[in-house]
Amino acid sequence: MAAERYLLDELAPETRDEFEEHVFDCPECALDLRAAVAFVDEAKVQLPALTESAPTPAPPSISKPRAKRNWWLAWTRPAFVVPAFALLLLVLGFQNLVTLPELRTQAAQPRLLAWVPLRGEMRGASAAPITADREHGVALSLDISQQPGLAPYPSYAFDLLDPQGKLAWTGIAPAPPASDAGGQRIMLFVPGASLQNGAYTVAVFGVGPGGERISIDKYFFNLVLKSE
Amino acid sequence: MLYSWRLGAGGSVLEFQSFDAAYIERLWAGDSGTQAHFIGYFTQLLRIKLRSRLQSTHAIEDVCQETFARVFAVLRKDGGLRQPERLGAFVNSVCNHVLLEHYRLAARSDSLDEEGRPELPARGADALEIVGARQIRERVQQILRDLPLRDRSLLKAVFLDERDRDEVCREFGVDRDYLRVLLHRAKQEFKAEYIRRIGDRAPLGANA
Numbered sequence: 001m002a003a004e005r006y007l008l009d010e011l012a013p014e015t016r017d018e019f020e021e022h023v024f025d026c027p028e029c030a031l032d033l034r035a036a037v038a039f040v041d042e043a044k045v046q047l048p049a050l051t052e053s054a055p056t057p058a059p060p061s062i063s064k065p066r067a068k069r070n071w072w073l074a075w076t077r078p079a080f081v082v083p084a085f086a087l088l089l090l091v092l093g094f095q096n097l098v099t100l101p102e103l104r105t106q107a108a109q110p111r112l113l114a115w116v117p118l119r120g121e122m123r124g125a126s127a128a129p130i131t132a133d134r135e136h137g138v139a140l141s142l143d144i145s146q147q148p149g150l151a152p153y154p155s156y157a158f159d160l161l162d163p164q165g166k167l168a169w170t171g172i173a174p175a176p177p178a179s180d181a182g183g184q185r186i187m188l189f190v191p192g193a194s195l196q197n198g199a200y201t202v203a204v205f206g207v208g209p210g211g212e213r214i215s216i217d218k219y220f221f222n223l224v225l226k227s228e
Numbered sequence: 229m230l231y232s233w234r235l236g237a238g239g240s241v242l243e244f245q246s247f248d249a250a251y252i253e254r255l256w257a258g259d260s261g262t263q264a265h266f267i268g269y270f271t272q273l274l275r276i277k278l279r280s281r282l283q284s285t286h287a288i289e290d291v292c293q294e295t296f297a298r299v300f301a302v303l304r305k306d307g308g309l310r311q312p313e314r315l316g317a318f319v320n321s322v323c324n325h326v327l328l329e330h331y332r333l334a335a336r337s338d339s340l341d342e343e344g345r346p347e348l349p350a351r352g353a354d355a356l357e358i359v360g361a362r363q364i365r366e367r368v369q370q371i372l373r374d375l376p377l378r379d380r381s382l383l384k385a386v387f388l389d390e391r392d393r394d395e396v397c398r399e400f401g402v403d404r405d406y407l408r409v410l411l412h413r414a415k416q417e418f419k420a421e422y423i424r425r426i427g428d429r430a431p432l433g434a435n436a
């Protein structure tokens with residue numbers, strides 16, 4: 001997403017210069033940038049009309065106070081407060097004595113995960129079908145090995161886009177150690193609670209010393225949730 | 229006048245033109261079609277590059293034209309480029325030099341880019357001068373309408389109101405990644421229509 005970073009003024013001056021030099025040399029990237037500029041320019045013309053109905057902060061209320069507005073204060077009467085407080089204590093006690101210890105025990109136990117290897121778009125891979133369930137989530141093994149001759153980045157950034165194309169999660173991890181064969185893999189675990197059926201995308205970026213993100217590869221998978 | 233070519237509705241643009249020795253030769257020999265393509269193609273890129281660095285459209289046009297003048301002077305003088313495939317990088321490099329000189333000149337004297345000079349109305353739709361077709365406007369409108377109102381307001385705050393990005397992100401409860409992905413997705417949706425329109429308006433043959 002170099003064109004977007006360029007338009008959002010997110011590139012350091014040196015990186016910006018390098019990007020421009022590349023764009024002048026690469027018709028494909030030039031087209032990408034020009035499309036983005038054309039979209040933004042036209043959007044700037046249209047956005048005023050399309051945001052007219054945007055909610056604005058409400059002005060200070062000058063309406064007359066209602067005649068009867070204290071009905072809700074009835075909840076503060078001891079007849080309601082005391083039982084509610086007792087119920088609250090009961091819930092808190094149950095959580096502290098039963099639920100949380102169980103969760104701590106589970107978290108401290110080793111877990112076995114069956115990971116799914118994914119190959120990136122750059123390596124010619126298409127969307128991989130993956131079946132998962134909400135209890136176990138899904139563990140993805142991403143091959144982020146650089147092309148031969150290219151130095152690995154000190155760290156990598158990951159964007160997980162959900163089936164609606166919205167950014168569901170983003171994170172940065174230091175470069176994993178290379179295997180004997182020189183390959184680098186990193187595992188991404190997505191908890192089951194946040195999963196939904198559909199096509200996901202994992203976009204991987206190399207993070208340079210200046211913090212700039214360079215798109216490296218994309219990994220696609222079609223997730224099918226097992227019915228519970 | 230070669231250097232006063234403007235990108236009008238009939239501007240000729242060709243995408244994915246490969247710059248090679250034959251292209252340079254035609255350019256050097258004064259082939260009008262190739263020169264039109266060259267000016268059209270790089271004018272857009274130069275404007276995109278320069279509008280974040282120069283305030284006035286006058287200054288941008290001056291730097292563009294001076295860049296073209298110098299590129300043609302070098303081509304005429306040397307009869308070509310040692311690396312024809314690096315023509316784009318060469319144009320960019322010449323532009324950087326012209327820009328530096330412009331800054332120096334502006335620092336010394338009243339320049340075209342001075343703040344005191346009355347600002348001309350922004351031309352705004354530079355790239356749309358080429359693709360200013362109704363279909364493009366409708367496509368952008370459709371993409372914007374498909375966005376939630378909050379995302380539209382976010383784009384407006386960033387690009388139209390030109391407010392501080394971090395402040396806007398805080399206000400809308402999103403991070404910079406969200407903004408970037410929002411723009412990326414909108415651009416990707418728009419790009420197909422853009423390429424289609426560009427293709428429709430590419431009268432110059434690649435190797436004419």
